[in-house]
Amino acid sequence: MNDDPVLLLREDLRDFAGYSSARSEKRDGRVWLNANEAAWPSVADGEGAVRRYPDPQPAALRERLARLYGCEPQQLLAGRGSDEAIDLLVRALCRPGGDAIAITPPTFGMYAVCARLHGVRTIEAPLRDTPDGFSCDFAALADTVEREAVKLVFLCSPGNPSGSLLPLPQIAALARRLRGRALVVVDEAYIEFAEGASAVSLLGSERNIAVLRTLSKAHALAAARIGTVIADAGLIAALQRCQAPYPLPTPCVGLALRALAEVPLNTTKARTATAMSERERLAEALRGLPGVRRVYPSQANFLLVRFDDAQSAFDGLLDTGVVVRDVRAAPQLGDALRISLGTPEQNAAVIEVLSRIARRAGVAA
Ligand SMILES: *Cc1c(COP(=O)(O)O)cnc(C)c1O
Numbered sequence: 001m002n003d004d005p006v007l008l009l010r011e012d013l014r015d016f017a018g019y020s021s022a023r024s025e026k027r028d029g030r031v032w033l034n035a036n037e038a039a040w041p042s043v044a045d046g047e048g049a050v051r052r053y054p055d056p057q058p059a060a061l062r063e064r065l066a067r068l069y070g071c072e073p074q075q076l077l078a079g080r081g082s083d084e085a086i087d088l089l090v091r092a093l094c095r096p097g098g099d100a101i102a103i104t105p106p107t108f109g110m111y112a113v114c115a116r117l118h119g120v121r122t123i124e125a126p127l128r129d130t131p132d133g134f135s136c137d138f139a140a141l142a143d144t145v146e147r148e149a150v151k152l153v154f155l156c157s158p159g160n161p162s163g164s165l166l167p168l169p170q171i172a173a174l175a176r177r178l179r180g181r182a183l184v185v186v187d188e189a190y191i192e193f194a195e196g197a198s199a200v201s202l203l204g205s206e207r208n209i210a211v212l213r214t215l216s217k218a219h220a221l222a223a224a225r226i227g228t229v230i231a232d233a234g235l236i237a238a239l240q241r242c243q244a245p246y247p248l249p250t251p252c253v254g255l256a257l258r259a260l261a262e263v264p265l266n267t268t269k270a271r272t273a274t275a276m277s278e279r280e281r282l283a284e285a286l287r288g289l290p291g292v293r294r295v296y297p298s299q300a301n302f303l304l305v306r307f308d309d310a311q312s313a314f315d316g317l318l319d320t321g322v323v324v325r326d327v328r329a330a331p332q333l334g335d336a337l338r339i340s341l342g343t344p345e346q347n348a349a350v351i352e353v354l355s356r357i358a359r360r361a362g363v364a365a
Pocket of ligand 1: 080081082083084108156160187189213214215216222225226227
């Protein structure tokens, strides 16, 4: 069997060259008059940093991200957040009106949104709620993929909103079983907060795996919109041909490079470690509160919490100006809220408000 993941692309796109932008044509020029840019800088733009169209994939950023994530630069494509990578994968691999993606609910909403927008079906293989937290039923998932015309399997690890980390050996085994049939996408938006290795380490042996990483969470650059897909170099080249011509705004690239320099990166790592210890402190405190049914173990920067009365908890927090995510509409989570970790002071405020609500409920009962 040919296991080249490029064969998983939509057949009608395999020879697609994409748009040839002025910036993608490499020339040894001195005077650049090929892209209809202005000949003067905007008055809002001092030195003219943004006068010209940007490099589609600036080498400095690509190399820096590759070093950070442990892959080769040509195995990586940067874009407008991992949201763009999800969309790109769905469009490049799935035929509208025929193919499907598989997801494991409760999970991140964008996989199904991108599929819907592209006219692609979404097949569900639900996570199982176990005493150790939500876990993925890999055997059921693989059966589902083999039954339907599934081209993409979206795994989220650590899961949003489950908080669970998926075991790498099982991800590798799933990819092996689906070789030549489907691409296994591992969304690692929160992996910086986890104790465990990235699925990037599996790419050497399993070519039908793609890993999503982002600067939006641990790196605190959500508004810069920089996310990355890491996969087989041939597949990455094909995905780039399907991407918009100028996905990376120059100011955002500059910001990312500054944030990923050695000293700022060390600060990011220290803050991530603090968030991880805050997470355990907050989880312990919440577990001690009456009215809290369950606090799930979390490898991310949020806690998934079940309440006797989630509405009162949500409203009580909102009354003091604290907004948490109501996830009750998600499958299996009819009594749950997702609470992002804040500063230690903000986390203390959450505990304070929720214990006040619990005391009040206790008096009323
Ligand atoms: C936040 C989040 C993302 C979005 O990342 P961007 O890089 O900001 O687009 C992707 N996946 C999951 C699971 C997330 O929770």
